[in-house]
Amino acid sequence: MGENNSQTINFHFLNIIKNSIRNYKFILLFTLAVTIFAYIITYIIPHKYECQATLLPPEEAGPSNLAEFLKSFSNLPTVFGGTSRTKIQLYYEMLKSKELARYIAAKPEIKNFSLFKNLDSTKLVKTIYKSIDIELRQSGLFIISATTSTGFFPSAQKKKEAAIASAQIAKLAIQSLDSLVRTRISTRSKRKIVLIEKLLAEKRHQLDWIEKEIENFQTKNKIIALDEQSKAILSTAINIGSELAKSEIELALYQSEYEPNSPVIQALRDKIQKLREQYNKVQSGGLTGTEAFSIPLEKMPSLLRIYMNLLREQKVLEQVSIFLETQKYSETIQEQTEIPGVDILDSPTIPSKPYSPNRVLITFFTFLFSLVFSVVLVNIREWKLANNKKREA
Template sequence: MENMHEEQEIDLLTLWKILLKRRRFLFLTVGAVFISSVIFSFSLPNVYEATISLLQPQETSAAEKLIASQIPSGLVGLAGGALGMKSQTNRWMGILNSRTVFDQIITRFDLQTVYDKETVTETRLQLEKAVHFHKSREGILSISLEDQDPERAAAMANAFVEVLDKINREIVMTSGGRTRAFIEGRLEEAKTALEQSEEALKVFQEKNGAVKLDAQSEAMIDAMGAIQGKLLSKEVALKTLLSYATPQNPQVTLLKTEITALKRALLTLERGNDKTENTSNGLFIPTNRLPDLGLQYLRLLRDVKIDETLYGLLTEQYEIARIQEAKDSSTVQVLDFAIIPEKPVKPKKQLIVISATMLAGLLAFFGAFFLEYLETAKINAQTKEQFEKTKIDLIRKKWRH
């Protein structure tokens, strides 16, 4: 144990002797790197970062509200996930990363000259490195932009939102306008159909006089009108959804299923159950079992009721579409605008100097021992050479004597 302790003391003593011997090399190396790193870090251009924050989109478009109104209440949450905020946020991210947005920013700030690039493609790649998009767990969308000019950094970050709002507004207003125009066309058709059915009923009554229906027939007319109104309303929602969604969309499948069920219910009221002649199992007498005159009057009255119901529903949906189209004019809500940053985020001067100095110290430490090794090896070689020379001289003297 004592021998081992003495060996450790000798090794440490040797270590300190070598470091003291090479202290000039150590100080010069570390000092030179320290000064060089300071000069280098201060020669780098300052880079500033500006950030703008957006609230997650809350409002749905006119088309989405129309479709949501036709979905059962138990599935509204599912519909919101498919048609609402998640898709809106993803659409915003897609717009922000698009070539259209980048090119507008490049043109507005003349970034090809600022970045000193030969082509727009190279400028676009440089801009992609400078801008960062981030969506927090709370739903806040942040746009951060780095630039050597703090004022330009803030202006460019805000410009990204301006371009996003412009493009998104065009998309939403186009979608809302298309929905409104589609419903408006159906509304005109329903109005014309209502006028024609009312005129046909009027002509029938003038020709045949008043026809009295029992309470069950009147109830059947009301039921058929309600079903037909719901059917046509859901068909409008389906056509609107198919204008931008694929047939595989779960909401498309849901609406198709409901339309099929409504058609089946309407067919049952019109034709009855073919499997039995007993009407006690049903609520209403099928229309195909009424007298001819009563059947004609029933159908005319039914058409009027259906057209009235459809016209009322389309009028309501048309007003909703118009209101939503006007509200969609503002699509982006800014939480915090980008302001001119006061301090640069790059370069990390202290980190550069400290890291370079520590690395230089480590390399100088090993370099000192390497130099000592070379010197020792050289001395050993010279000693060996001198020993060999002395040995040869002794041998020669011996042979002479």
């Protein structure tokens, strides 16, 4: 039974070969005609050009002065390790945004291309947005691909223009990303500086007032110095009060950058609460209330207590003002010198040939499929003719 099946298969295969040889002219003409037609079509359909550029992941900047200050005054959890990953995600979202497409569409270099001259601003932004593809690799590298297409029956000039346009879009995408990043960081720094200047003006006004009060108090009550115990309590109160005031300023600054429930904000609130408790304890008789040489401020003579309060407020305000001045200059320097730029690994270059249509592949597969189709067509026709002869016989 198996031998009969094998003989039948061989018989059919031989028939296919014989029929194909008998009709080789038709098969050859059909295959060549379809292949030539497909080859000609590749010159008619739109040609697509793709330009790629590679960007390095953004560098992870060292901890800012704010971070160093917080670390020096408390055991805050380190949450800055994810900064690099956050920046990578931010860059990716910027590259995928329509705002970037608007930046590119507004450039005169784009409007000069005849490919985009008949498009209004809305359609131009949409076209550019669709032409850009972003790939984010696991290593953090960004692959920017810009694709442009000619119309039907493209001339050599149109092809050249499309190739140049793809490279120009990729180049402008990098420039626009750099501009967006710099604008965002500069705006954030300016907001910080405005807030610091506002706080600094308030503290200076308070310091001027307290200095006048101390001068009037000393003149009126002839108080010049304090005993050693009072100085020790005053020093402790000043240190804790300074830390408390600085922490409250840090909280105000960070609230403009982090969510209310973020670990940094929560840690700062816990720190402020502890400092405030310590501050209250110092004023009521030391940190523990059991110090042998501690003198509660409320038990001091009325004049002495008032004088100490004035001095304490003066010292706290002086330290806070110094801190704010330092922070203001630090933010100004960072705004001018530490704005990260976009690092390019592979610059965009004008593609030398279109990536679509692939003339070689189209011609090869068209030849292959048309050959198979013509062989099948010939054998179906021969099979029908053979069946008709059998019926007539």
